[in-house]
Amino acid sequence: MTPNTAPSAPSAPSRRSFLASTAVAAAAVAGGMPLLAACGGSDSGSGGGTSAGKSAKKLLPAYIATNVVTPDIAAKNGSAVGFTSKLDIAALKTSVPKKLGKGGKVSIMSPFWGSPPKSDNAYYKAMNDLIGVDVEWQNQDGNTYDQKLGAVLASSDIPDVVVIPGWNMGGKIPSAIIGKFADLGPYLSGDAIKQYPNLAAIPTDAWQRSLFGGKLRGLPQPAPYVTGIVPLYRKDIFDKEGYEVPTSADEFMALCKEITNAKAKRWACLDMKWTAFQSFGVLSGSEKPLGWNLVDGKMVYRIETQEYLEALEWTRKLFAAGYVHPDARLGKSAATDPGPKFAAGEFLIYAQNISQWWSRTAEQATQNPDYKIWGMDIFGHDGGSPTLWAEQPAGIFAFVSKKASESVIRDVLAVANVTAAPYGTKEYMLTNYGVEGTHYTVKNGVPTKTDQGNNEVINAYVMVASPTATIAHPDFPEVAKAQVEWQQRMGAFTKKSSFYGMQITEPSRYTNLSNDFEQLEDDIVRGRKKISDMQQAVSDWKSKGGDQLRDWYKKLLDENGPAAS
Template sequence: MTPNSASSAPSRRNFLASTAVAAAAVAGGMPLLSACGGSQSGSKDGTTSGKDAAKILPSFVASTVVAPDIPAKNGSAAGFTKAIAEADLKTSVTKKLGSGGKLKIMAPFWGTPPKGDNPYYTAMNKAIGVDVTWQNQDGVTYDEKLGAVLASSDIPDVVVVPGWNLNGKIPGAINAKFADLGPYLSGDKVKDYPNLAAVPTEAWQRGIFGGQLRAIPMPASYVTDIAPLYRKDIFDKKGYSVPTSPKEFLSWAKEATRPKSKVWACDDMKWTAFNIFSVFPGSDKALWWNMVDGKLVNRIETDEYLEALEWVRKLYAAKVVHPDAVSGKAGGNAGNRLTSGEVLVYNQNISDWWGKMSEQHAQNPDFEIAAFDIFGPDGGDPKLWAVQPANIFTFISKKASKQQIKDFLAVCDFCAAPYGTKEFMLTMYGVEGTDYEVKKGLPAKTTQGVNEVNGAFDYTGNPAPFVAYTDFPDVTKGMVEWQQRMGAFTRKTSFFGLTVTEPNRWANLADSFEQLEDDVVRGRKKISDVQQAVADWKSKGGDDLRDWYKKLLDDTGSAK
């Protein structure tokens, strides 16, 4: 039986991509490099990268329960392209690890939370051996709820914290309120939980807060997840060649744009431009910085940053960008503009490759999209930068008993079961006949399953990254191989894999740059305005922030 899902539920993965810019972590108090020690709660200063991190991090033992059709390579996900019959599903949790104890878990939820006694929750609790009660909170205002709860003296047993909520006083509260999992997971101790042992070390590194292993991380591929997706069916029909340089792209875009026929070459291409011109990642504030020729440099200070904006500005000036993107409607409707044929190229989370194919296939069997390879500014190989290998974290209270911590880890280990196992099927699809039905050998969620089987157990544990869209095996193959090709050109910036919280006095220092970027590419501001903004940023604290980051790097070292 073959689940039509990627390594994390599509709703989580897509939400993460759409909010990447807003996810930068800022906090007050003394400098905190969560993966490198120095906390607000009195834990030791110094380094937890390098040798010290080795004492904290769990041993890595790759899972051999189910072999992927396409092994992971160059930081990519693994790929599964073939259906696995229910009778062939493997078992990764050979004995029930839960003690029958109770846990309350608070997590974000987008939509209307299901009833607490629904069949899915009941089946999961029985299989794991832990009585979990979910305290679902509105995902839109989760940061407010999270802050209030962590400021109180009474917090739930377990709390899910998305990376984009690591701001204000939350990081300090994490160090003060959540337990050290090291005594249960560090080194070979993790082997008591084989599915957690198969979580990549880079993801665990992100789970070190305040010098201790406090979080169960949600692993992700470090290869950029923003891909330039295009209408392959229209390209083939029109005889278009996929562009292989910025110059070729602009030339093709002018040829393909037909306003009278309501066809424009592309939507906003800013995030692809940042990749083409090798701009340091913008999805995490720590990744904005990198050592260049002995100096710590921020992405906004680089020539590459200005070159990327200038190229996108040329696209807008040539009127090859859809008018809705010009007016600022570049977000939620961009995918619809692609599927309608009004736009031929747009950039989006790579999971949308499957999303759009699945959505359109029944009504338009000829519909086909793909991702073209990112090229360099001169048409040669690109120089790409890695994104963070984990961005959602789950913690357990310091007040939890040892048995509660073990029960928590039992939940996490069960939910981190790999694709192709009975545990994975239950976690991701729920109860057969209630939450899903098998159609043509593939599980399909019922309306009840759609409402109930999401935003809960899938937060508490996840296997190493993988793609398993077996209803579209060519898409799975295309996605993984694209990641592998792009991964071959991907390098890591100085703070890759580390969770950094900036001092509050500089928290909003760079907030205006995203709007400025959008104004520049649309012709409302000039490149010189960016240069002036960078100069202002430096004088108002950017240079001081550079010194802060440099000292952090000198004191702790890199996790690369």
């Protein structure tokens, strides 16, 4: 079952390689997309701005926790909720006792990975019947969604609902969101949301992220705010060889030396840059606003910090010592799809999205029963506790056209109230798995998709709205438990930077200011450039607009205050 958790984009090797390696496979297996955190912001005009902060509280829906289902592991420290029990179809709860839809038609445009099913398929029919709405899907290739989105939003003919992932919110999209989509506040703000109990159970932070241009416009997919990038390792080989999980940067380096034997085709790891950023306490690089933080009254950007340089230098030493798999040094296959060579034991550690903890386990379960992938706790570089930084609590949003009538908006909310049903309900199973016997079967408490399920129940209704972030793997409950507990332990060390939870669009003149830093990071850790090149690049960044952008962010914070409590 797909964990409803979000990686930090551009996370691990790259956002696109993550989509290629994980999303389609997971969608086919589980009927849902692993969610990607936002890379963009929102607000109108080239001047940029925000619609969040303390002043926005009055726009937010009331939070009313669901009591329909009780998770096996409650959320804590920004984690997902966890379910570790086998699935009991007979015990599924009902969270939507009556149809809220009034029988109208709603068109939805959404990114889609794979081959869209026929429009009259059994899954769509069952969902529409449950909701009481005739949803017409306008699925678009997720890999080229940017272009289609731009064209549609520039036209006068917009579908009733448009799903926009955060990583597609570049360029003119934020201003189009404000200009083209409806204010849902009259239907959802405050106690109004009580008509839609499953939406009322979505965490407030996720709704905070759904404010665009001073209005509540988005229906969110919540995500844990704990980092989604885990140092994954081969626990079976560690146990066999007696390797100890490291608790400092020096211990990690020593472990890599012990593991690596190039003649035997074994290296310690792939590129560990993202783990280095975590270990050294570098501010988040998943989206630009999260890279800024107020420190002793001054606004500081992540690339200016000593921790940033130290993390790059440590990663460079891993490469220079020969501990990194050759494919990662060249940016080749093991870096884009680490699964096969990780399974072969060619390297034992890599940093990737938490969803791969389960997906790699599931891949190897039958052919390699001794295989065990596990997640390391992130260590403070000096052996102490790490300082981690929160990611955004929602990353994909559905928007309703400004031209939509009230009846259409109500029908859209009826759809969202079903798709946001919690795990353990009939509505969740239909949304994520389809019809029992047609799209999936259950054996020993584990649901398994049929061929029809794999063809029809993929990234459609799950894109409209989601329940609170949830991890549930009835096939591997020990993995689900470990994932949630990892998030909870790491959440205890997680801080919220100044612009956590806020939708921000930088002024357009700064759009490309920091575009080249990721490539420079990769060149430095591979020895093609020097730390001094980064110091020069930071100096250039300041003079080319970085210092002005700092003032802009400071003014933004002074005027709006932080969103995080």
